[in-house]
Amino acid sequence: MEKFTRLTGRVAPLNRANVDTDQIIPKQFLKRIERTGFGEFAFFDWRYLEDGVPNPDFILNEARYQGASILVAGRNFGSGSSREHAPWALNEMGFRAIIAPSFADIFRNNCMQNGMVPIVLSQNQVDHIMGNALKGVGYEVTVDLEAQTVSDAEGFSASFEFDSFRRNSLMKGLDDIGITLQNSDAIDEFESARAARW
Amino acid sequence: MPKTMFEKIWDTHLVAEPEGEPAILYIDLHLVHEVTSPQAFEGLRLTGRKVRRPDLTISTVDHNVPTDETRTEVIKDPIARQQVEALRQNCTDFGVTLYDVDSSAQGIVHVIGPEQGYTQPGMTIVCGDSHTSTHGAFGSLAFGIGTSEVEHVLATQTLRQRTPKTMEVRFNGELPVGVSAKDMILATIGQMGTAGGTGHVIEYTGEAIRDLNMEGRMTICNMTIEGGARAGMIAPDDTTFKWMRGRKFVPQGDDFDAAAAEWSQIVTDDGAEYDTLVEIDCESLEPFISWGTNPGQVARVSESVPGPDDFDDPAEQESAERALEYMALDAGTAMQDIRLDRVFIGSCTNARLEDLRAAASIIQGKRVAEGVRAQVMPGSTLTKWAAEKEGISEIFKDAGFEWRESGCSMCLGMNPDILVPGERCASTSNRNFEGRQGKGGRTHLVSPEMAAAAAIAGHFVDVRDWD
Numbered sequence: 001m002e003k004f005t006r007l008t009g010r011v012a013p014l015n016r017a018n019v020d021t022d023q024i025i026p027k028q029f030l031k032r033i034e035r036t037g038f039g040e041f042a043f044f045d046w047r048y049l050e051d052g053v054p055n056p057d058f059i060l061n062e063a064r065y066q067g068a069s070i071l072v073a074g075r076n077f078g079s080g081s082s083r084e085h086a087p088w089a090l091n092e093m094g095f096r097a098i099i100a101p102s103f104a105d106i107f108r109n110n111c112m113q114n115g116m117v118p119i120v121l122s123q124n125q126v127d128h129i130m131g132n133a134l135k136g137v138g139y140e141v142t143v144d145l146e147a148q149t150v151s152d153a154e155g156f157s158a159s160f161e162f163d164s165f166r167r168n169s170l171m172k173g174l175d176d177i178g179i180t181l182q183n184s185d186a187i188d189e190f191e192s193a194r195a196a197r198w
Numbered sequence: 199m200p201k202t203m204f205e206k207i208w209d210t211h212l213v214a215e216p217e218g219e220p221a222i223l224y225i226d227l228h229l230v231h232e233v234t235s236p237q238a239f240e241g242l243r244l245t246g247r248k249v250r251r252p253d254l255t256i257s258t259v260d261h262n263v264p265t266d267e268t269r270t271e272v273i274k275d276p277i278a279r280q281q282v283e284a285l286r287q288n289c290t291d292f293g294v295t296l297y298d299v300d301s302s303a304q305g306i307v308h309v310i311g312p313e314q315g316y317t318q319p320g321m322t323i324v325c326g327d328s329h330t331s332t333h334g335a336f337g338s339l340a341f342g343i344g345t346s347e348v349e350h351v352l353a354t355q356t357l358r359q360r361t362p363k364t365m366e367v368r369f370n371g372e373l374p375v376g377v378s379a380k381d382m383i384l385a386t387i388g389q390m391g392t393a394g395g396t397g398h399v400i401e402y403t404g405e406a407i408r409d410l411n412m413e414g415r416m417t418i419c420n421m422t423i424e425g426g427a428r429a430g431m432i433a434p435d436d437t438t439f440k441w442m443r444g445r446k447f448v449p450q451g452d453d454f455d456a457a458a459a460e461w462s463q464i465v466t467d468d469g470a471e472y473d474t475l476v477e478i479d480c481e482s483l484e485p486f487i488s489w490g491t492n493p494g495q496v497a498r499v500s501e502s503v504p505g506p507d508d509f510d511d512p513a514e515q516e517s518a519e520r521a522l523e524y525m526a527l528d529a530g531t532a533m534q535d536i537r538l539d540r541v542f543i544g545s546c547t548n549a550r551l552e553d554l555r556a557a558a559s560i561i562q563g564k565r566v567a568e569g570v571r572a573q574v575m576p577g578s579t580l581t582k583w584a585a586e587k588e589g590i591s592e593i594f595k596d597a598g599f600e601w602r603e604s605g606c607s608m609c610l611g612m613n614p615d616i617l618v619p620g621e622r623c624a625s626t627s628n629r630n631f632e633g634r635q636g637k638g639g640r641t642h643l644v645s646p647e648m649a650a651a652a653a654i655a656g657h658f659v660d661v662r663d664w665d
Contacts, residue, residue, distance in 0.1 A: 016520070017513040018392055018492050022631040027612045031262060031277040033236035033284045035345075045633045074513060076393040079426065079492070080631060081610075082328040083234065084344035105396055105428050106328060106342055113346035163360065165219045176346070177247075180354045183222055186214040187356060190224055 002115035003173035007096055008142040009069030012060055013133040017074035021086040021107060024078070030085055038085050039092025064137045072099045072129045078107025078118075087111045097143045099150065101126050112166045115173065117145055125150075125158045132156075145171055200467035202364050203433055204399045207339040207464065211322045213356055220358040226321040228351050229307045230257035230294065232285040233612070234326030238349035239288040249292040250355045256316060257289055258297040260306045262612040265575050265602035270300045278613065292352075305578020305604045308332040308420065308546035312412070313578055315445030319434040319461035324351055329546045329628065331422040335415035336442070337434035337464050339399070342423060362399045363473040365427065369404035371481040376662035378556070379414030380548060380626070380645035382406065382478070383421040384486035388496040390476055395427025398474060401466065402432050406480045412441040413552035420547045421628050424493035433465040485661055487533050488630045488643040490521035495630075497533050499648070499660045505529025524632050525640050526620075534658045536642065540623035541572035541653035542635070543599075545609035548626035548646050549577030554585050557626075557650035558593040560664060566598035567656030573600040573615070575607040599653070611636045624652040 029041040046058045054061045060068075071090065077100040078086060087110045090098070097117040111118045121129070132139045132152070141152045145167060151157040169176070180187075201209070213222040228251075235257070242248065249255055262278040263269055273279040282299070289296035297303040303314055308329055311317040319337035324330060326348040333340035343357065351357055367386055387394075400422055407415065415432045422430030439458040442448050449457045484498040495518070497504065503522070506515040506529070522529060527536070543549065543557050554576060566572045574594050576582035582604055585591050591601045608615040609627035611634065617623055619638025626649050630641040644652065647661045 017517050020492070020629075020631045022610075022629070022634050026633055026637070027610050030233050030612060031275075031281050033240070033281055035237045035240075045637055076396070076426070079392055080328065080423075080629060082326060082342040082344055084237075084326075084346060087344075102393060102396065104393070104426060106344060106423075110344035110346065113344060163220075165358075176358055177245075177350050177353050179219075180222060180350065180356060180358060183214045183216065186222070187224075187354060190213045191355075194224070 001113070001169070001173045001175050004096060004115055004117055004145055004170045006142065006144045006146065007069060008140055009096070010065065010067055011070045011072055011129060011133040011139050011141055012065040012068035013130045014060065014071060014073040015130055015134070018076045018079055019073055020080035021078055021083050022080055024086040025083065025089040030083060035088055036092065038089035042089035042093045067094065069094050070097045070099065070141060070143060071095045072126060072133055075101040075123070077103050079104040082106045084110045084113070087114050087116055091116055099126060099129060112170060113176070115170065117143060117170060119143065119150060119160050121150065121158050121160055128156060200470035202466045202470045202472060203337060203401055203431055203464055204339060204364050205470070207320055207322065208361065210320070220360045222356045223322060223359050224356055225324050225351050226254060227311070227316055227323040228255045229311055229323065229325035229330070230255060230348070231261055231307050231325070231327065232259050232281045233261040234345050235288065235348055236281060236284045237345050238326070238352055239292065241349040242292070242352060247353045249294060249352045252293040254355060255294045255352065256297070256311070257285060257294055258304055258307055258310060259285060259299055261606045261610065263299055263605045264613050265605050265607050265615055267603065269603060275614070302579050302583070305581065306546045306549065306606055309550060309577035309581065312336065312416065313445070313580055315442060315447035318442070318448065319438065320464045324357060328423045329420050331428065331430045332416050332420040332546055334419040334422070334429055334431035335412060336438055337431060337461065339429055339431065341428040362428070363397050365395060365398040365400045365474040365476060366472040367400050367402050367476045367478065369402065369406040369478050369480050371406065371479060373406045373409065373480050374483060377483045377485060378645040378647060379410055379417040381483055381486045382480070383418045384488065384493070384496045384643060385483050386476070386478055387421065387425045387494045388486065389478065390425055392424060392492050392494040393426040394476070395422065395425040398427045400427045400430040401472070402430060404480070407432055408435065411552055412437060413550045416550065417547055421493065424628060434461050485645060485648050487648065487658055488641070489525065489527060489533070490518065491524055491630055491632050492517070493628065493630060493643060495521055496643070499533055499658065501533055503527045503529055503531045503533065534660065537622070537657045538570055538624050538652055539621040540617060541570060541649050542575070542608045542623055542625040542627065543573070543646055543649055544575035544577070544607055545627035546577065546606070547628045549575060549581065551581050551584050553626065553646040554581070554590050557646040558590045560647050560650035560661065561597040561654055562593050564597055564654045566653045570653055570656055572598065572653040573602055573608070575602045575615070576604045578604050597654070608635050610634060624649045624658065
């Protein structure tokens with residue numbers, strides 16, 4: 001997994017609540033058997049017109065948000081389907097951190113399995129970042145996972161909570177399986193006891 | 199100290215709780231399907247790992263398979279075919295049981311688990327699918343996971359989890375005649391919102407839950423995720439055991455009685471406390487219909503489509519405005535004046551034998567309205583056969599419904615069964631997200647009875663007045 005420690009990047013705003021994973025990556029693109037190749041299809045139904053031309057009315061298509069690596073969105077982001085294709089698609093689109101007032105549980109977990117940082121800030125703090133991203137060109141924030149802060153050059157700073165285990169894994173780029181397998185003896189023991197019971 | 203059902207299952211599956219880390223939870227049953235597993239198996243290959251417990255891992259094809267009869271010969275969509283073939287190869291290479299498209303046990307993963315008797319009380323069950331919550335209807339702890347977690351379970355038979363909070367959703371009073379389990383859960387999501395259960399495991403309680411059959415309980419647990427909670431559970435009781443007895447993979451004979459006695463203990467103790475309580479007044483419930491683009495946007499059948507002004511919260515107002523535009527609905531339109539192009543009876547929410555019986559009882563001797571295309575996709579191949587044996591399929595066909603093969607089908611439209619832009623569908627499935635059933639398609643979530651009646655009338659009607 002790619003490490004995440006600190007990232008300064010352009011902010012792209014998606015000012016909608018309840019953005020579900022069906023919107024993030026529609027079902028017709030879930031048939032790939034690889035973890036890659038989803039980025040161009042992210043937000044497909046919103047992002048492209050019938051003929052495949054980028055929809056000029058979709059905010060993430062605006063020139064000023066190209067190259068953004070931080071997405072700011074409304075509450076309950078990533079609701080619905082468990083498809084990990086959603087964070088894969090967002091990652092390939094360039095987003096490494098997502099800031100929202102709340103996330104759906106499975107999506108949030110899936111992000112953290114892919115070197116991406118889902119950050120919960122208060123509605124007011126999200127509104128502040130959203131507002132700046134909407135009105136300006138090239139608005140940037142810095143996400144510091146070690147310090148657990150989001151800040152900008154104009155003096156805004158907010159701290160966020162983050163699971164200590166996930167934070168450590170993200171900062172060191174560790175996958176869960178390897179860490180869990182350090183407890184192989186405990187799993188063996190559990191299975192022996194379980195076999196006696198079943 | 200008194201414990202909730204969730205706490206009992208959690209505690210007995212704790213492998214380890216390393217300091218500062220999420221718990222390592224043992225998984226009793228891992229269900230696998232073609233869409234969310236190929237990258238996980240590939241991960242095992244790249245790291246030289248095996249499936250730790252192929253005997254606790256079961257797979258089937260459901261998400262992308264067509265529902266026409268030619269599917270056993272060839273899946274025409276080359277990318278869908280490649281995904282199914284990848285699962286076949288992975289199951290062969292890693293020694294996992296596969297219920298393929300030509301197996302009688304094939305079906306939607308959350309239908310076949312219980313049907314075959316794999317799903318049992320007290321178990322931990324996971325699957326790379328958010329509707330895994332369905333299995334909680336048997337008193338198991340069951341939830342959806344992502345593909346990285348699928349790989350983790352394949353490799354270790356465990357999952358890393360922080361302890362979730364607990365929520366009791368208590369249904370007070372009796373359910374009125376003509377109101378179904380689907381209406382109970384749509385009402386619940388409407389009341390608490392699509393994020394109301396985030397971070398929680400829900401236990402559904404109350405007389406109305408005890409009175410439900412297993413199919414109804416599965417419908418309710420199935421849609422738990424639409425309220426934001428990953429797992430929903432219902433205490434096992436005699437209804438549960440009666441439904442389970444004799445199924446292929448449950449203990450047989452006296453062993454079953456012994457197991458049932460043990461399972462009876464996996465219920466919340468008197469005096470155990472939940473973190474959160476939500477109460478639903480059953481007696482005031484009616485059939486519900488979704489009008490918007492998330493499963494919390496629902497109205498009673500006697501009501502009208504709401505407008506943005508009916509909501510206090512700015513985000514809800516904006517959401518309603520967008521939803522009405524997408525759904526091409528005007529605020530104030532009576533729900534029963536909404537006309538339909540399509541009707542879909544299917545999905546892991548409502549495609550079991552009881553669901554099909556309920557829908558069939560509505561349409562017997564009647565005809566689908568002109569201009570409406572109505573389809574039934576049974577939840578499993580065995581369900582399909584059972585329905586054919588008792589004549590339900592004939593009732594559907596005589597009424598003008600298409601009677602298809604089993605699979606997820608138009609619930610998510612990964613196979614050829616999709617809405618065309620602008621089509622409006624009464625659907626017994628679980629999600630009404632934009633484009634879910636096909637780009638530009640408009641989905642209204644309802645019970646099987648409401649969908650069946652709408653197919654006949656061509657618009658929504660109140661099944662409580664149906665004769």
